[in-house]
Amino acid sequence: MLDIQNLHAYYGKSHVLHGVSFQVNPGEIVALLGRNGSGRSTTAKAIMGLVDGTGHVAWKGQEILGKKPFEIAHLGIGHVPENRDIFPKITVHQNLMLGQKGKGKGSRWSFDDMYSMFPRLKERQHTEAGVLSGGEQQMLTLCRTLMGDPDLIIIDEPTEGLAPKIVELVGEYLQKLKSRGISVLLIEQKLTIAMAISDRALVMGHGSIVFQGTPESLRADPYTRKEWLEV
Template sequence: MILEVKDLNAWYGKSHILRGVSFNVKPGEILAMLGRNGVGRSTTVKALMGDVEKTGEITFEGNRIDNLPTHEIARLGIGCVPEDRQVFPTLTVHQNLIMGLQSQGRDDGWTPDDAFQLFPRLAERAGTEAGSLSGGEQQLLTMMRTLMGNPKLILIDEPTEGLAPRMVAQVKDLILEIARRGTSVVLVEQKLTVALKIANRVLVMGHGSIVFEGTPADLAAREDVRRDYIEV
């Protein structure tokens, strides 16, 4: 296991959001987290990154990380692409990518050139302010920026939200490429079709806890779970 989460509880002020969440992530897999809005998927991501008040055990590559500040968690090799696509709007596209580089980068790791080869559109706009990119381009930039740090595990929150179908396909391909290069992926996703197509395993959350765990095929067979916790 690359990541083990045991009995994770998290709060926003007095609201108890996560209630005893436990799960594992295996090396190189894509784990999709499904569920409706407000059930705690994004909070799980934030808790893993040390960004909310929480209790419970989080172990990454055998080391406890639940007491570490966010930047140290990131330096250990957990990358995060938050749901609101936080590009640094006044920095250029290239500068955004540089911000993702970490000193302990690997020789065979991701580089800004990779980003520009995969997405020529980003190369064309390398010198322009990132705030002027379209939503889809910003999403790709945010993902590529996090990849510059060569994380061993990447948490991606709602990457396809609000994107045109062509962009959704590009994001999907990028996630597959990330996993192909050996990085584990935790994917928080609203679109069932996307998640089922690329995930190796699926977690379904409801009311702050995990209500289903299995393969995409398992979930396809469980109409009750889909009806009660996913479909709107």
């Protein structure tokens, strides 16, 4: 579904990604792990056309490297950035409306789905999004992206700064996506949730993939965990 080969990315003259290659298959949760500065968020931005890159990024067999972010989004890739990027001066419901493509006909997801998954959003649907808590804003960003009916969703640090109960809720949410056939590329620092829900784990270090395998094989690899993950 998503096939990345020899991806290099740059911020101006700074060379950040060095030949990244991996795939995300249909209905699969892939965890992209690594310390801060390892290149995980830059990988997401390169896929979405938000930073300059060279190499190949194919989506369902079509080369998308070089396309504009809105063009990539309309092809069926959703991106939930680390900074959440909600619209603070409009309501929760209006934020969700902005996530829809067209009139939302044929979408796998409805407003009722979002409110059923996260009842707190239903309670606050007429509240300005800027006054929501951090956890509520994360829920809103995830749901707004889903309203665009993506086949792949790239989620950058969804549990950052969230209470443990909300982290559990996010994990359940991601598994619901998988159950509906949506692929997930999960960029995460918290090993607990990533190892619990992912089908495969990738580890990044210094802009390269240094490990690919199952969560079980990563658990059995103390060198990789110590060298590239543990603080």
